[in-house]
Amino acid sequence: MTLSTHHDAIVVGLGALGAATLNQLAQRGARVLGIDQFDPPHDLGSSHGDSRITRLAVGEGDEYVPFVQRSHAIWRELEARTGMPLMTTTGGLVLAPRDRVAEHHGKSDFVRRTIACAERFGIAHEVLDAAGIRARFPQFHLQGDEIGYLEHEAGFVRPEGAIGAQLAVARSLGAQTRSGERVLAVEPVGNGDTVRVRTDKASFTADRVVVSAGAWLPGFLGEHARADWQAHFSVHRQVMHWFDTGSAAADFAPGRFPIFIWMFGDGQEDYMYGFPSSDPAQPALKVATEQYVDATTPDTIERTVDPAETAAMYRERVAGRFPQIGGRALKARACMYTVTPDRRFVIDELDGLPGVLVVSACSGHGFKHSAGLGDAIADRVLGRSSTLDLSPFARRRLLEKTPG
Ligand SMILES: Cc1cc2nc3c(=O)[nH]c(=O)nc-3n(C[C@H](O)[C@H](O)[C@H](O)COP(=O)(O)OP(=O)(O)OC[C@H]3O[C@@H](n4cnc5c(N)ncnc54)[C@H](O)[C@@H]3O)c2cc1C
Structure with missing residues (x-):
């Protein structure tokens, strides 16, 4: 088994959320590694099919609006940088x-x-x-x-293009990526300040790990004996x-x-x-x-x-x-x-393993927010402040019992 260098952060899963996070970490100069079991963009998860709706007035909740606004700005920056058409304004x-x-x-x-x-x-x-x-x-x-x-200002985003562009820019800024490699375990090392990511091919360490495994997340949590977390997702x-x-x-x-x-x-x-x-x-x-x-x-x-x-x-x-x-x-x-039961995102550290941030932003409406979420997640992982507020997506709300 090869033991690689240590990373500031490792991103597990390079779909909509993972690609956005990797890109934003690389933009901040972090030493970052992204790993995916396939070769993103691919058509086996949640981020394929040519188009995703984006709209600024988010009936799902006001807390999402700053994220989609930031996503639009990021996609326009990416278009200018890569020359790829990513977002079409149609109304x-x-x-x-x-x-x-x-x-x-x-x-x-x-x-x-x-x-x-x-x-x-x-x-x-x-x-x-x-x-x-x-x-x-x-x-x-x-x-x-x-x-x-x-x-x-509503329209559609091209999911495969957006993922591809963010991965390309991340790589150009020094991010390492490994595709066709399945992450088997994410575990603490020593006193827990470092996290080890074990794949079917190698083993890596990092200060922080982001698990953005999409539909594979529930199974992943189950394999890590986190049945309480797993129960939040279907x-x-x-x-x-x-x-x-x-x-x-x-x-x-x-x-x-x-x-x-x-x-x-x-x-x-x-x-x-x-x-x-x-x-x-x-x-x-x-x-x-x-x-x-x-x-x-x-x-x-x-x-x-x-x-x-x-x-x-x-x-x-x-x-x-x-x-x-x-x-x-x-x-x-x-x-x-x-x-999730309330159709809202879950973005939170794993209790007992705070170096690991779990990111699940789907319930059918996550793509439009993905680039903005990546921006906020990168700041959180690097311990920086952000104007974007991830606290509405903390897991504790799913543990609170409704009165009566
Ligand atoms: C049909 C459909 C329509 C939608 N329409 C909209 C829309 O119009 N507007 C909107 O905003 N949102 C929409 N969404 C939601 C949006 O597409 C999702 O929120 C978003 O794609 C989720 O991205 P993700 O990164 O969580 O998952 P994915 O993009 O699936 O990425 C997860 C990645 O993790 C990798 N992975 C998993 N486990 C491992 C492992 N153990 N080791 C290594 N890699 C691993 C996978 O290979 C995959 O690449 C739609 C979703 C679907 C399915």
């Missing part, structure tokens, strides 16, 4: 029936929560009724009772579908069509979200919904999407709402949400 529409308290990501009345958040933070937006939405976006076939929140298979826009391609291109979150009723799965075409060579309406009923694991998930799943998506959600779209599917991909 974003969040809509639901006006008289329902339609829930999304664990928050009821998500549209009005989003409007209130935009007002508090001074985020440019418009509130539209059905006629207003139709006038702006005739592609949506509405019931007539909808309320819509339209945010001008993994859920989600499916993304791309439908051919055919002769309507121009109507579903960025500039003409926004990203959208469309709630039809009160249930958390009673909705879909979607994107304008992100690839001019293969114009498509990308749509998905969410499910929180069936849990899975990265080892057992069905990664193949049955054509019947895509046919059901079209029949039940798309056909009646986007009449211009035929049912021809171009592709479909499975992906994983790592979900």
Whole structure:
């Protein structure tokens, strides 16, 4: 077994959160090593599928807003530095029936929560009724009772590009990365001031370790006899579908069509979200919904999407709402949400091993915040202060019992 040099920090898992953290640590001049079991960006975790929604007014909670704002700034800096297009501003529409308290990501009345958040933070937006939405976006076939929140700065980020760009910049600044190497154990050395990371190929030490293992985190915690931590997370298979826009391609291109979150009723799965075409060579309406009923694991998930799943998506959600779209599917991909009971992130030190910071920022809404989170996490790991507040994501809230 080779024993390498000591690092200021080691990042375990180089997906959305790990790549962002590695980049920010490298920007601060830290001696840093990143390790991934695959070769990121890859399509086996939570960060693939061409596009992720980003929006500044975060109905999931005000505490997220500074992170997505910082992410936007970082992605624009990365675009300038690498020449890679990472973020496309398309406008974003969040809509639901006006008289329902339609829930999304664990928050009821998500549209009005989003409007209130935009007002508090001074985020440019418009509130539209059905006629207003139709006038702006005739592609949506509405019931007539909808309320819509339209945010001008919303759009989509390219997850594979963002991860690739952050890893490339980190490496250019001296970060070491090891791919195709699985971390087996993270353990204290001596009095615990140093942490050892043992992989299937080697062993390394560091002052601090960040575990950003995505959907593999629950299993990882279980293997480290942290059943109490493991119990906070469940993994859920989600499916993304791309439908051919055919002769309507121009109507579903960025500039003409926004990203959208469309709630039809009160249930958390009673909705879909979607994107304008992100690839001019293969114009498509990308749509998905969410499910929180069936849990899975990265080892057992069905990664193949049955054509019947895509046919059901079209029949039940798309056909009646986007009449211009035929049912021809171009592709479909499975992906994983790592979900907490309150749908909020967990970013906290492992009790008994404070040199190890566990980072789980998913529950289906983590990508837009990932670059900003990486910025705050790097400061925390290096013991520096940050204007970004990670305290809302401390684990203790999940241990507090509700009264009565
Ligand atoms: C279908 C879908 C749609 C989504 N839509 C949105 C959206 O529109 N907007 C939004 O903001 N968010 C969205 N999200 C959420 C967002 O994509 C996730 O929050 C984010 O990708 C999570 O990144 P991660 O770094 O935690 O996980 P990942 O990117 O999966 O990274 C984890 C990494 O850890 C590595 N790893 C794990 N265990 C080990 C080990 N033992 N040794 C070495 N490496 C290891 C894995 O190989 C992997 O590369 C969506 C998620 C999905 C699945």
